[in-house]
Amino acid sequence: MFKDRKRRVLMAAFGGAIMLAGVGTTGTAMAAKFRADLSGEHLASAGDTDGWGRAKIRVDDTFNELCVDLEVRSIGEVTSAQIHRGVEGAEGPAVVNLDRPDDDSDSEDCDNIGDELADEIQANPGEFYVLVSTTDHPHGALRGQLNPSTG
Numbered sequence: 001m002f003k004d005r006k007r008r009v010l011m012a013a014f015g016g017a018i019m020l021a022g023v024g025t026t027g028t029a030m031a032a033k034f035r036a037d038l039s040g041e042h043l044a045s046a047g048d049t050d051g052w053g054r055a056k057i058r059v060d061d062t063f064n065e066l067c068v069d070l071e072v073r074s075i076g077e078v079t080s081a082q083i084h085r086g087v088e089g090a091e092g093p094a095v096v097n098l099d100r101p102d103d104d105s106d107s108e109d110c111d112n113i114g115d116e117l118a119d120e121i122q123a124n125p126g127e128f129y130v131l132v133s134t135t136d137h138p139h140g141a142l143r144g145q146l147n148p149s150t151g
Helices: 002-021 023-029 115-123
Strands: 031-039 054-062 065-073 076-083 093-096 105-112 126-136 143-144
Touching: 023 076, 031 115, 054 115, 054 126, 054 143, 065 076, 065 093, 065 115, 076 105, 093 105, 093 126
Parallel strands: none
Antiparallel strands: 031 054, 031 143, 054 065, 065 105, 076 093, 076 126, 126 143
């Protein structure tokens, strides 16, 4: 009997520890995910016609943090990568500077963006875009609007 009671107490303690382990992950549930498919064709001016890229973006409302996994290919030397405010077809000001990837490379970056901007991006992702500039295309080589993503 003592051995069975001891097992029950041990199993209850183990179950409680598993349930408490989930408490610290609630911030992840508040993160919104977005994607931007980058192309030179999305620019009003002449962008890079053979380059491409993608950005996976996560905005964590709990920590007011924006994280970006940025991948570019065939565009040359990157001079800047930024998130701008602006709807499709319109240019707008930069609101977040991102780490620059090398040509045919990736960069991962997390920045604290403040509560107001985090809320704005989550509520209206289509009003923001990623812009990657290069030495050959200083006003923009690749551009892509933010869109909701499931992955």
